[in-house]
Structure formats: C-alpha cells, structure tokens
Amino acid sequence: MTIEENFVFPVYINVNVLNRIRLLCKNFPNEIFGYLIGHILKWNDIFYVKIEELLFLLGAIHSDKFSTSQIEGAAGKYDKKFQRLKRKRKDDSLRIVGWWHSHPGFGCFLSTTDVKTQEYFFPESYQVALVVDPVKDDSQFYTLDKNSEKGYKEISFAVVNLNSN
Numbered sequence: 001m002t003i004e005e006n007f008v009f010p011v012y013i014n015v016n017v018l019n020r021i022r023l024l025c026k027n028f029p030n031e032i033f034g035y036l037i038g039h040i041l042k043w044n045d046i047f048y049v050k051i052e053e054l055l056f057l058l059g060a061i062h063s064d065k066f067s068t069s070q071i072e073g074a075a076g077k078y079d080k081k082f083q084r085l086k087r088k089r090k091d092d093s094l095r096i097v098g099w100w101h102s103h104p105g106f107g108c109f110l111s112t113t114d115v116k117t118q119e120y121f122f123p124e125s126y127q128v129a130l131v132v133d134p135v136k137d138d139s140q141f142y143t144l145d146k147n148s149e150k151g152y153k154e155i156s157f158a159v160v161n162l163n164s165n
C-alpha cells in the first residue's frame with residue numbers, strides 16, 4: 001500500500017506554527033514564502049499530514065512577478081535549513097510537507113505561478129500549499145488536482161494544540 005493510494009485530508013497544523021506564519025505575513029508587506037515541515041502519520045491504514053514546524057528565510061519572496069525559476073535559489077537554501085532541522089531533531093522521518101506564502105490583501109487562491117511552483121517544487125500527493133491573507137485575516141490550504149480546471153483544490157484543515165514532539 002502506498003501513501004498515494006490511501007492519502008486523506010484534512011491537514012492537521014499545530015496552532016503555534018499557524019500563528020507564527022500569520023504573524024510573519026502580517027509583518028512583511030511583500031509576498032513572503034516558506035516551507036512547512038512535519039510528518040506523514042498512519043492510522044487504520046489511512047495516511048494524513050501533521051504540520052509541526054515552519055521554515056522562513058528573510059528575503060524569500062514568492063510573487064506572480066517572478067517565475068518559479070527565480071525562487072530556485074531560495075529553495076536550495078530552504079533544503080539546507082531542512083537538513084539542519086532533521087539533524088537537530090534527530091528525526092529522519094521529518095518531511096517537507098509543503099509550503100506557505102502570503103497574499104497581502106488579494107485573498108486566498110492559487111495563481112498560475114503558484115500552481116507551477118507546486119508542480120515543480122512540491123509535487124508529492126501529501127504536499128500542500130498554505131495561503132495566508134493577513135489583510136483579510138484569511139488562511140486556506142490547497143493541493144494539486146488534475147481533475148480540476150484550475151489544477152488545484154481547496155482542502156480542509158484542523159488547527160491542533162499538540163506537543164510537536
């Protein structure tokens with residue numbers, strides 16, 4: 001049985017992680033982006049995603065003004081940060097479970113560039129995109145969906161207050 005065959009949403013995200021992302025998005029006028037780190041967990045043969053950490057680099061901006069190739073430099077640095085985090089937590093099962101970015105004032109959705117970013121950098125079935133609009137105080141999770149005209153779909157999420165370890 002593979003993860004792909006038995007993967008379900010919702011996504012579970014630690015309340016501290018979501019609050020920190022919301023605060024970062026509020027504090028930066030630009031469209032910033034970072035990584036979502038967590039585990040794939042299994043319960044009764046069903047897999048789900050638990051988001052436990054976030055990564056953020058100063059100056060990492062994701063915008064429709066840029067192409068996906070222009071965020072590749074930041075992606076490399078994020079991968080190095082992720083390797084360091086795995087070593088620090090001595091946890092080899094940690095995964096990059098997606099990414100987050102801000103849409104200051106223009107609402108939650110995935111743009112064409114966002115869908116391309118998802119397809120190129122986060123193509124796994126368990127990898128999600130979190131969009132935060134700090135002006136409208138809105139947050140939403142998305143995943144790729146080949147059957148949808150837009151190429152993605154909204155997924156439900158639950159905010160949990162659990163010790164991340």
Ligand SMILES: [Zn+2]
Nearest residue numbers: 103110111114
């Ligand atoms: Zn976007």
